[in-house]
Amino acid sequence: MGMNQTPASERVHISFFGKRNAGKSSVINAVTGQDLAIVSSVMGTTTDPVYKTMELLPLGPVMVIDTPGIDDEGELGALRIRKSYQVLNKTDIAILVIDSTAGKGEEELELIHRFHKKGIPYLIVYNKIDLLSTEKIKDLAMSVRAGEVLVSASDGMNIQELKEKIASLKPEDTHKYPLIQDLIDPLDLVILVVPIDKAAPKGRLILPQQQTIRDILERGALSLVVRDTELKSTLDHFLAQGVCPKLVVTDSQAFARVSKAVPENITLTSFSILFSRYKGELETQLKGIAALSSIEDGDRILIAEGCTHHRQCGDIGTCKMPEWIRNYTGKKPVFEFTSGTEFPDDVSSYKMVIHCGGCMLNEREMKYRIACCQDQGVPITNYGILIAQVTGILKRSLGPFPEMQKLI
Amino acid sequence: MGMNQTPASERVHISFFGKRNAGKSSVINAVTGQDLAIVSSVMGTTTDPVYKTMELLPLGPVMVIDTPGIDDEGELGALRIRKSYQVLNKTDIAILVIDSTAGKGEEELELIHRFHKKGIPYLIVYNKIDLLSTEKIKDLAMSVRAGEVLVSASDGMNIQELKEKIASLKPEDTHKYPLIQDLIDPLDLVILVVPIDKAAPKGRLILPQQQTIRDILERGALSLVVRDTELKSTLDHFLAQGVCPKLVVTDSQAFARVSKAVPENITLTSFSILFSRYKGELETQLKGIAALSSIEDGDRILIAEGCTHHRQCGDIGTCKMPEWIRNYTGKKPVFEFTSGTEFPDDVSSYKMVIHCGGCMLNEREMKYRIACCQDQGVPITNYGILIAQVTGILKRSLGPFPEMQKLI
Missing domain, CATH: 3.40.50.11420 (Rossmann fold)
Structure with a gap:
């Protein structure tokens, strides 16, 4: 079984992108297939990205994300493509799988553009090389650049090399501050x-x-x-x-x-x-809490949670938060709620955003959400800081950080 | 995402059994399909039972196990059937899915017999009733007993009722002793x-x-x-x-x-x-440790672990345990190792079994393994007790339990 207790937020998120016929699932199975007891391709609903937690040596505990095809058609297809793009926000390592018999198309170029824009390290995997003529393989091999791998998922060719390349992209621990x-x-x-x-x-x-x-x-x-x-x-x-x-x-x-x-x-x-502080968000969130003092009746406030099934967060988010805010401000703002992976790209209509601690989100996603708010000039703070503010002990709780006390 | 941190050992294990054409997967999807973000039928390898962790209200965190068809054919098929049967050892609630257009056959009766033998609470689900004539449905409905449900996974009929019945089978907390x-x-x-x-x-x-x-x-x-x-x-x-x-x-x-x-x-x-003690195993394991003093050169010792990917257990099990035993006994026994779900039904050739703490196994499975050893007269103990014994502090470590000190 090897059920692993590492939480999602601590796992390196490796996302596989590609067209529907590129052999994404086969590549995932080939990469992860070293241990049948853990590997089980997760299929069933193709509407949503599919998540698998596993141990992928030498990376350690990872979250492998299989995304819908980026060339899907129709209204539903467009929705699926959008969901694939949303996955980028939590992706630590991106793998773009290309059918080498078809080559790179517009959709792939668009994705690569987005990898660059979001600063996500990525690999391009040319799959199905077993279907190419020896000559074509040679041609392709000659033009291969760093960050590109030729594989055949069906016969396992170069899969070990691909795994090593994935591992070499492992993000550094980027914490600016220690925890305690x-x-x-x-x-x-x-x-x-x-x-x-x-x-x-x-x-x-x-x-x-x-x-x-x-x-x-x-x-x-x-x-x-x-x-x-x-x-x-x-x-x-x-x-x-x-x-x-x-x-x-x-x-x-x-x-x-x-x-x-x-x-x-x-x-x-x-x-x-x-x-x-550990995540480098404290300063932003302290600035964000200031917005509470200028809330008026009818202002829209977004309360966002990272997890869908964590009852504790749910109760706080949907019940206690609105009550605390109404009591503290004496105003009647309008509350909206999101949970899990839903987080609106456009937050500009909100007066402020209050986010949970995000312990179920990986850091890339949390940083993305904060960046969304900052880009659109919307103050963002978190549950803990809001609670400290409304109970009047924010200043005291910043005792270990005198330089932060000056911000409030 | 709703990634849930509840460990496997604390989840109610609900296993779905049935013939290949009974619609097991559809029933699982219908039961679990209330939340698309979590539900993802796990397919891909049909050789092994497939495990999904999820939140299934009102049960809470569960482990849903999809098993290979009990009517599979050929050599591989027989192996798959055996794996399905092995799942019984960790099953807290069994669901037998029957194609209502085909009815109950020998394989189903054999399974029900095994449920009874192992004392597993179970439900019988007659699926595909949408394919029956109104008359046949009436007939079937008339003869339905407690513990039987008529459903149609494809159109969702009676799925809510099925969920409630599953929840009603939730095992009681059976701990004889508190933890601390x-x-x-x-x-x-x-x-x-x-x-x-x-x-x-x-x-x-x-x-x-x-x-x-x-x-x-x-x-x-x-x-x-x-x-x-x-x-x-x-x-x-x-x-x-x-x-x-x-x-x-x-x-x-x-x-x-x-x-x-x-x-x-x-x-x-x-x-x-x-x-x-909490799990009610202390007495057995203290009796088991006594076997260490009669180990001879060449005796076979099984070192068994519940998890496959927990490096800590691995190091202890395969390296430290053998060394400690060799040093303590001055003998050279032969060590064999198992991990994860592999645990031999026949342990009679072993002089003793040393099991990890089993924190990744659910209690039913751990109890089954202990019962296997007891039935075959093979002493079983665990890592912690063995370590205490070889380091000479077992007696002291039983300080809080004077009645247990008498056993060693």
């Missing part, structure tokens, strides 16, 4: 406040909590994990014994209560803010 | 020792660690998460300040070092032992 390691020293105690309500997933911790614990461990420091309901007793006891935390990190939703329980001299922040 | 909650009181401090080596998954915690933290939180107690390398300094500091842990839980691999760092008056155990 620069804020603590070895043996420092960090208290992590993790509320357990009915929305919390059964028997596990959500990813940001895991990542934070992991980052603290790697620094040689200590995580004390506690519910919000036990925080005060715990702090009282520890402080009375002379054990003082260096930092308290809380779930955003418990921020207001936690802020009261933590003495002013102890630095307090939230998982949201740590991750926002 | 009965060992601690609210506000107790539990130290969790989590080594970070190159085998640890990047940016996250493995499932047993998450589950333990979660269980401690639910008890209103505190988890202090620390690496093995910082454990001694941390304990020294905390004890000097008068803060004493109620319990220390360590990764099995760090047990020997951790045991030295933790004063004798503090109770110490391992994640392995906690989970072994």
Whole structure:
């Protein structure tokens, strides 16, 4: 089975594009087919891009995306092509599969143009070379450039070479800031406040909590994990014994209560803010939150989520967020909601966009959404920062980042 | 996308069985097709059972298993049928799809017999009723019993009813013992020792660690998460300040070092032992470890893993385990290895079986494997208990369970 627990957001997203007859699926199967237990081509609905999580050595855990043909016809076909293009926003590595008996056409040139525009590293795969004459193969081989591979998915020719080339395109870790390691020293105690309500997933911790614990461990420091309901007793006891935390990190939703329980001299922040900085988005989102003060009745606000089936986000997004915003602003804006992969290309009609933490989206997609908003001059912020703002503790939660406090 | 992080072991496993022409895939698509973004029938290889993780309300996270036709022909066909039968070992809910135009045959009766034998709750789905005459439908409807549903996957008839019936078969939580909650009181401090080596998954915690933290939180107690390398300094500091842990839980691999760092008056155990008890396997595995003392040169030992792509298990299983056993026994047994879904029905030729913690297998499958060994009189134990034994700290690690200490 090899069910892999790596979340989608941490996987390298490899997308395969091409015309319907280019042999995309065969190439995917040939590349991934080294382990039959994991590989299972996902078919069935050809309307939507198809996602498979797998381990692709030497890349590690990846998300392979099979997209609808870029030459599909009719009204539905046009919709499918559009969906293929949307996949670009989350693509870390693009593979363009071309039928070598047909050659490169307009659709392929259009795609290559888009790869360049979005700065996506890509490979061009000439498939079906088994169908070419020896002479034609020679001609093609002579003209092959870096970033192009001749393969035959049906007889496995050059598939190993293709895999190595894909692996060589693996994106670098581009984090400008660490998650938490620069804020603590070895043996420092960090208290992590993790509320357990009915929305919390059964028997596990959500990813940001895991990542934070992991980052603290790697620094040689200590995580004390506690519910919000036990925080005060715990702090009282520890402080009375002379054990003082260096930092308290809380779930955003418990921020207001936690802020009261933590003495002013102890630095307090939230998982949201740590991750926002880690991803390089904090500055943008702090600027974005300013828009809240100028919201008027009837302004349109987009509340966007990265996942479709994460009940916790759903409840916050569709219920709590609108309520918090109405209470804080005293106005009645109009809320619209998107979830999963739907995110409008045109956000210009919104007064502001409020996005979830995006833990289920890969970074490329999240950055794309932020760029969409910035390009169109629409303020964007995230759930955690909005909650901190409406509960009046945004300034305090930026305690570890004095330079950011100046932005609000 | 709605990529769901719930691990396979925590999902209800729903398996669909039937003849090749019964419309199994159509029924699966109809049942799961409420959300196109998640649903994607997994085809491609028909040789192996096909697994899909998804959210199926009101059941929650499930694993849907599509099995090869039970009437497949030829040598390959027989192999496929055998694989379908093997799926029974991990099936929590079985769905038998029957072509209502053909009716119930020998193969179906054989399957139903096996459902009964293995105590698997099941439903019989008569598909393709749209192809029957009104009269025949009436006849069939008159004779339908509880546990039988008439559907038409192609026009969606009764699919909602089928979904509700599936949900009603959801297995109860059958844990005899809690994970850790009965060992601690609210506000107790539990130290969790989590080594970070190159085998640890990047940016996250493995499932047993998450589950333990979660269980401690639910008890209103505190988890202090620390690496093995910082454990001694941390304990020294905390004890000097008068803060004493109620319990220390360590990764099995760090047990020997951790045991030295933790004063004798503090109770110490391992994640392995906690989970072994939680799953009701501890007694069997403690009896199993006794076989180690009678291993002779040439004895066959099976080392079995539940996952195929979890490097950490792989290294332990194929490298460290054999070395530890050779060193401890001073003998040269012959090691054999299995991983993933391969686990031999016949284990009688082995002197003992050593299984990984099975965090990637669902409980039904793990219980089946243990039952296989017990039925054939072959001792079975797990990685954690073996490590504790060879490092000489098994007795201490059973500290929280005095009644179990008597078994060794």
